[in-house]
Amino acid sequence: MKTRITKDLYDIAQRVREIDKGYYPVYNKRFKRFEIHREGTPSLILTAEKLDARIIERLMRQRYKSVFDIAREVEEHNERSDHKKSKELEREVERCLSRLNK
DSSP, X not given: OEEEOOOOTTOHHHHHHHHOTTEEEEEETTTTEEEEEETXXXXXXXXXXXXXXXXXXXXXXXXXXXXXHHHHHHHHHHHHHHHHHHHHHHHHHHHHHHHHTO
């Protein structure tokens, strides 16, 4: 059974929602652990026995990691796109030169 946490001593539940309005903490009584859910799905499973600032730190790290992963993917896509454009330009230049040499 899971219990949704709406208020706590250190306002962690509120701080979790500040990171992302869709996030909310729950306590899983069966496994005796806290979980951060987003729209009904577990997003972060914690082994912490207390709802404290470590949860916020983990969420922030996870969020920043996601941002860096996205930035890396965009950069890789741009590099592939630039390479493709360069090859197309080379082929066009070769075609033009071959026409000029005739």
